[in-house]
Amino acid sequence: MLKLLKINKTFNAGTINEKKVLVDFDLHLKTEDFVTVIGGNGAGKSTMLNIIAGVHTSDAGSVVLDGQDITKDPEYIRAKHLGRVFQDPMMGTAANMGIEENLAMAFRRNRKRGLRWGITHEERALYGEKLKILELGLEARLKSKVGLLSGGQRQALTLLMATLQKPKLLLLDEHTAALDPKTARKVLEITEEIVTENKLTTLMVTHNMKDAIRYGNRLIMMNEGRIIYDVSGEEKKSLRVEDLLKKFESISEAGANDRMILA
Amino acid sequence: MDNLSGMIMALQGAVSQGVLWGIMTLGLYITFKVLDYPDLTVDGTFALGGAVSAILIVKGMDPFLTLPFAVATGALAGTVTGVLNTKLKIPGILAGILSMIALYSINIRIMGKPNVALLGEATAVTRIMDVTGLSNSVISLLLGIVFAVAIIGLMYWFFGTEIGCAIRATGNNEYMVRALGASTDQMKILGLMISNGLVSLSGALVAQSQGYADVGMGTGTLVIGLASIIIGEVIFGRRFNFAYKLMSVVLGSAIYRMIIAIVLQLGLKSSDLKLLTAVIVAMALSIPVVKKMVAVR
Numbered sequence: 001m002l003k004l005l006k007i008n009k010t011f012n013a014g015t016i017n018e019k020k021v022l023v024d025f026d027l028h029l030k031t032e033d034f035v036t037v038i039g040g041n042g043a044g045k046s047t048m049l050n051i052i053a054g055v056h057t058s059d060a061g062s063v064v065l066d067g068q069d070i071t072k073d074p075e076y077i078r079a080k081h082l083g084r085v086f087q088d089p090m091m092g093t094a095a096n097m098g099i100e101e102n103l104a105m106a107f108r109r110n111r112k113r114g115l116r117w118g119i120t121h122e123e124r125a126l127y128g129e130k131l132k133i134l135e136l137g138l139e140a141r142l143k144s145k146v147g148l149l150s151g152g153q154r155q156a157l158t159l160l161m162a163t164l165q166k167p168k169l170l171l172l173d174e175h176t177a178a179l180d181p182k183t184a185r186k187v188l189e190i191t192e193e194i195v196t197e198n199k200l201t202t203l204m205v206t207h208n209m210k211d212a213i214r215y216g217n218r219l220i221m222m223n224e225g226r227i228i229y230d231v232s233g234e235e236k237k238s239l240r241v242e243d244l245l246k247k248f249e250s251i252s253e254a255g256a257n258d259r260m261i262l263a
Numbered sequence: 264m265d266n267l268s269g270m271i272m273a274l275q276g277a278v279s280q281g282v283l284w285g286i287m288t289l290g291l292y293i294t295f296k297v298l299d300y301p302d303l304t305v306d307g308t309f310a311l312g313g314a315v316s317a318i319l320i321v322k323g324m325d326p327f328l329t330l331p332f333a334v335a336t337g338a339l340a341g342t343v344t345g346v347l348n349t350k351l352k353i354p355g356i357l358a359g360i361l362s363m364i365a366l367y368s369i370n371i372r373i374m375g376k377p378n379v380a381l382l383g384e385a386t387a388v389t390r391i392m393d394v395t396g397l398s399n400s401v402i403s404l405l406l407g408i409v410f411a412v413a414i415i416g417l418m419y420w421f422f423g424t425e426i427g428c429a430i431r432a433t434g435n436n437e438y439m440v441r442a443l444g445a446s447t448d449q450m451k452i453l454g455l456m457i458s459n460g461l462v463s464l465s466g467a468l469v470a471q472s473q474g475y476a477d478v479g480m481g482t483g484t485l486v487i488g489l490a491s492i493i494i495g496e497v498i499f500g501r502r503f504n505f506a507y508k509l510m511s512v513v514l515g516s517a518i519y520r521m522i523i524a525i526v527l528q529l530g531l532k533s534s535d536l537k538l539l540t541a542v543i544v545a546m547a548l549s550i551p552v553v554k555k556m557v558a559v560r
Binding site for chain 1: 421423424425426427428429431432435436438439440441442443444445446447
């Protein structure tokens with residue numbers, strides 16, 4: 001489904017701040033894979049997602065999605081195939097627009113926008129049904145401005161928006177990191193529900209090792225721009241957080257950074 | 264008594280000018296409020312509209328027929344600013360300043376001199392005058408109202424369409440818009456085109472109403488527009504729907520002109536107006552900050 005081939009990305013090349021973020025990075029995802037990605041700060045997790053999404057362009061290598069080379073496509077063109085949820089709950093929604101208007105924008109992600117009305121009556125009914133799944137009571141507040149919602153509500157809404165038109169690939173970039181534990185749990189449950197129900201191919205970056213083990217069918221650990229551990233199936237199911245920590249310490253000289261340990 | 268009738272005359276003229284300038288304010292609303300982009304191109308575009316319309320009238324074109332040309336050239340100027348900003352990554356304010364400066368030369372080129380008088384030429388106003396016998400300021404007012412209402416209707420429709428929604432969302436959250444498959448570059452350029460098209464139209468109507476176009480007629484357009492938007496918001500509130508907001512913007516423009524007229528009657532010089540406008544805008548923009556400071560104490 002998704003192939004990253006020999007991706008290289010260096011930030012600030014040729015300066016004292018030069019940082020090789022991804023080095024000959026290869027990754028193959030099968031259809032309906034739900035892959036969790038962990039790694040320390042600066043391991044290249046977010047950069048990888050941003051290169052898939054087209055926010056950054058890679059220095060070398062190619063991105064192939066569903067047999068189609070999208071390496072040169074700008075972000076908004078690739079968006080037709082991708083569902084994305086960001087770490088910052090503010091980034092996925094438009095605060096000054098209503099819930100239904102945000103959903104209507106998402107509904108047209110893979111279509112050409114024209115001079116047709118921006119939102120139709122049939123859509124409103126659909127949005128009401130979809131919002132019920134979130135169990136946040138948002139279906140009764142279709143006209144409310146998104147800016148009035150809490151971070152968790154906005155993140156759940158963003159998730160719904162990202163999957164309103166079935167994406168070929170769902171990219172989740174630490175999408176629960178900014179939420180309190182209870183809300184994070186809730187959003188993750190909704191995530192799993194939506195992913196399972198729609199049989200979505202998913203790439204989820206997280207800094208929480210428990211979540212990384214608990215969700216998905218495959219786990220990869222990144223360090224300094226490379227995959228240092230790749231596990232799936234039964235082996236992944238039997239993983240424990242201690243195994244991951246040991247793995248991380250054995251490969252990374254500096255040891256797990258504090259963020260990993262806290263998780 | 265003399266004073267009073269003078270004041271009433273002045274206010275009547277002020278309202279009609281205000282409504283004609285209100286069309287400019289509607290354009291500015293698109294960039295400043297919808298796209299969250301302070302576009303300085305408008306200082307040049309307003310004069311551009313006046314220049315294009317005036318020179319075409321002098322060359323013998325029907326005054327109404329010159330208006331689409333004013334709109335088109337204004338839209339073109341907006342496109343240039345948009346491309347400078349989005350494709351060439353020049354910061355928004357600077358991109359507008361560059362277009363504005365360039366338009367100064369272009370406007371003089373278009374007119375062949377710094378100003379064109381329309382004395383004795385048929386303008387939209389004189390045409391209607393010939394038929395109805397009404398005064399200049401009444402005709403200007405009616406003309407302004409007809410255009411403003413039509414434009415508000417069109418804008419209300421357009422910003423409800425799929426593309427219009429994408430432009431509104433672009434002013435809100437660019438990351439989201441790109442992630443949802445719309446080009447923020449295209450949306451910004453389109454917004455700047457429409458905005459500057461309207462500003463140019465306003466310049467053309469003002470030139471026809473006052474009987475001349477001048478290369479300096481657009482100086483301060485952005486600030487005057489902001490003052491009008493702010494006055495409209497303060498007096499009529501921010502509630503209600505989009506059409507109401509647009510209407511309050513036009514009324515804000517009329518009220519701005521009335522304030523100016525009153526101040527002039529009270530003895531201020533017309534050259535003091537820019538200072539006064541700047542003070543009004545600075546005060547209005549600083550209200551939220553000042554409120555916070557007071558609240559902290």
